[in-house]
Amino acid sequence: MGALLVISLVLLIIYPFGTQGVSLVNVSNGDYVGKVLDCGVSQWLGIRYAAPPLGELRFEPPADPLPETGTQYAYEHGPICLPTGVLPSERSKANFSEDCLFLDVYAPSRAHKQSKLPVFVYIQGGGFNSNSHPRLNGTGLVKASDMGIVVVTFNYRVGPWGFLQNIAEFGGDPDHVVLGGASAGASSIAWHLTAYGGYDQGLFHAAVGESAAWGHVLTAKQARYQFDDLVVRIGCVRNSSEATLTCLRKKPYEEIQMNGFGTPYPGQSLNPLFMWGPVIDYNMFYLPLIQAFKTGKFIKVPVIWGDDTxxxxxxxxxxxxxxxxxxxxxxxxxxxxxxxxxxxxxxxxxxxxxxxxxxxxxxxxxxxxxxxxxxxxxxxxxxxxxxxxxxxxxxxxxxxxxxxxxxxxxxxxxxxxxxxxxxxxxxxxxxxxxxxxxxxxxxxxxxxxxxxxxxxxxxxxxxxxxxxxxxxxxxxxxxxxxxxxxxxxxxxxxxxxxxxxxxxxxxxxxxxxxxxxxxxxxxxxxxxx
Missing domain, CATH: 3.40.50.1820 (Alpha/Beta hydrolase fold, catalytic domain)
Incomplete structure (x- = not known):
């Protein structure tokens, strides 16, 4: 049902624009206008980093974002990705969507393409079953840095909707990118470090993980029961995998959402707190984390790890x-x-x-x-x-x-x-x-x-x-x-x-x-x- 997200960094250039409280950014899929705040920080909210994961792209790795026509005004956060097994209420419905692959960027308003500022890409947590820390505002961190860094936060698909594989990031120096994250976000960092046997593609250069979570990990074959249970619940049993997937893609998102709850692990009678998560697919991930770190199959960069008492x-x-x-x-x-x-x-x-x-x-x-x-x-x-x-x-x-x-x-x-x-x-x-x-x-x-x-x-x-x-x-x-x-x-x-x-x-x-x-x-x- 998808792999864990991998950061594929496309560093964009910040162009401060005029004195009207806006800032223009030119990216690969169009122009985005953000707001210049009174504190000297500019923010761009709700920038698409991938095509809408709808229709044929449901359950697929993210595709490149489609070209936007005209200038886009990045003034509001994008929707939050749907949490596992919960249908948002009418009151909160506008804040959640299957179409949720958006990022937010916070940068010094005076930054320009020669600034080469360090970039801090922060991965929120949620046990791979929710976006539990959405819309974190990087303004305070940029200010505390004496206007010396760029902060990026983003949503990613969770639960049965899958996990991201490509994401476009923002601003600063492509040779100075630091990953940060908490809980499942810090676990994502651990998986990034060990992906492809620890092959270093130069996408990030340091990492700091808060309370990295080590949960139970299955192989893709062992996790097949999770897919099968969802298919049965939703009534998409067909005579081929292709037909089953076509059925799932045609279902209203509400139907998948309400049937995407957890399933007990084989041999157990109760649902775990966090069932959906990374799997060993013998492509991106070959080893469980304990074995990868023991054998040195990880990217060697400066790191901080830690936890709460x-x-x-x-x-x-x-x-x-x-x-x-x-x-x-x-x-x-x-x-x-x-x-x-x-x-x-x-x-x-x-x-x-x-x-x-x-x-x-x-x-x-x-x-x-x-x-x-x-x-x-x-x-x-x-x-x-x-x-x-x-x-x-x-x-x-x-x-x-x-x-x-x-x-x-x-x-x-x-x-x-x-x-x-x-x-x-x-x-x-x-x-x-x-x-x-x-x-x-x-x-x-x-x-x-x-x-x-x-x-x-x-x-x-x-x-x-x-x-x-x-x-x-x-x-x-x-x-x-x-x-x-x-x-x-x-x-x-x-x-x-x-x-x-x-x-x-x-x-x-x-x-x-x-x-x-x-x-x-x-x-x-x-x-x-």
Whole structure:
């Protein structure tokens, strides 16, 4: 049902135009006029980077955008790609569409074709099942860079609609492109690094991933049941693959949308959180991530990886009251977990609240489950990938832990949850509601206002120089490169404080267990041991 997106960068030239609050950009498919904001940043919203994926192009890799007639006014965001199994309400319908392949660009208004500014291409998350951070506004990041970078954000197809394969990007220096992303967006970066066995086409030159997600991965053949289930649900069973695909392409999008929900993995009875995702197709992707990074089959560029302290907390159910609930839920997400592997997890991740409250209680196993899931899906993969680069002789790898506490999140029982640093990166004023919640303490005048400045300066420094220290905030810690022996990482703390720390022995032991005895290093059918 499609492959993961690959960035194919066509750098466009920015031409500031006149003094009427507009800026003209000449691109391969036409001219686009954007707005010049009072703050000195220009924005172009809703630029097509591919032909509408409709009709015969439904479920196909994106085609080049068609030539536009006349000048296009890029003043409004394009529609958001349809999320898995949800039909938008009448009220929100205008914000979503199958025709959703649009990008937004934010650049200094004074930029011109000789500027050669670093380009930051940001891939939003959503578990490959939604665009969960759409319409992030890059204005604040451009301003924080002293008008020294160009920021690009974009939508991409998710769920059964497929994943992108080509995308035109914007502005700046084609030899200085940095990929960024969070959650599934950071996972996309990992897949980009390992695509085609790590063949470097020179499309990007550094990468920074926030909470990269390692989910269960199938081969294209193993994932066939997902396609078959959708075909049966929608009534498109035909006597050939071509006829089946023709039927699917003729169906109203609403019918596919309402039948595109998840399916349990073979042998399981419950739907996983995120079923649709990348597959091993033995063309673009040959190896699961763990094997690709272990064997050096990845592009060698400067990288930053990291995660939040409580990355699993928002995903697990408060009704997790027994070890059986914990184990069943984990098998729903990771069907390769054999009985022995579950036993190993149960012993390595003890239930620390068991002695504090009577079990089974409504949520007495939730903390244990959150820790297992957070470490397995986010924390340990970030550490593993950070170590892979120096292991392969690339001495430009950094790791972090976001430990900035917000009282509301602490009260809600989620600690420092998954990708809560996104509003810090883009700036609290530039994260649109309702798609992402901004912790109130990140706002101006609040306790974590400084954490915003500190994070932005580390990231901007990396975008500009491939080193997070060059332009870091005054008083912030020198961010040491990742050391395989010390397992060194930067800790972001409440109030904008930073310090280097070393991954504790307990977490290191758990991660080693995952990579040596739990994660499958080869793709194959799940079985019990």
């Amino acid at each position: 409580n990355g699993g907390s928002i995903f697990t159910s408060p009704f997790t009251s027994t070890v059986a609930h914990s184990n069943r839920w984990m098998r729903t997400q990771y069907p390769f977990l054999t009985l022995r592997k579950l036993w190993l997890l149960n012993n390595a991740w003890k239930n620390t609240v068991k002695e504090q409250k009577r079990c089974p209680a409504r949520d007495c196993w939730r903390e244990q489950l959150s820790q297992v899931y957070g470490d397995m899906r986010y924390m340990c993969p970030s550490i593993y990938m950070s170590a892979a680069f120096p292991d392969q002789g690339v001495n430009n790898s950094w790791n972090y832990r976001w430990n900035v506490e917000d009282p509301d999140q602490i009260t809600a029982g989620v600690g420092v949850p998954h990708v809560t640093e996104i509003p810090a990166l883009f700036g609290p004023a530039f994260v649109p509601a309702p798609y992402l919640t901004v912790p109130r303490t990140y706002r101006e005048g609040e306790i974590n206002e400084k954490a915003v400045d500190v994070m932005q300066k580390y990231w901007i420094s990396f975008i500009k120089t491939f080193d997070p220290n060059t332009e870091r905030a005054e008083g912030s810690a020198q961010w040491e490169k990742f050391d395989r022996k010390k397992l060194s990482r930067l800790r972001f703390d409440t109030g904008g404080k930073t310090d280097m720390e070393y991954v504790g022995s307990e977490l290191a032991r758990r991660c080693a267990l995952l990579f040596n005895k739990v994660y499958p290093t080869k793709i194959g059918p799940a079985k019990l041991e």
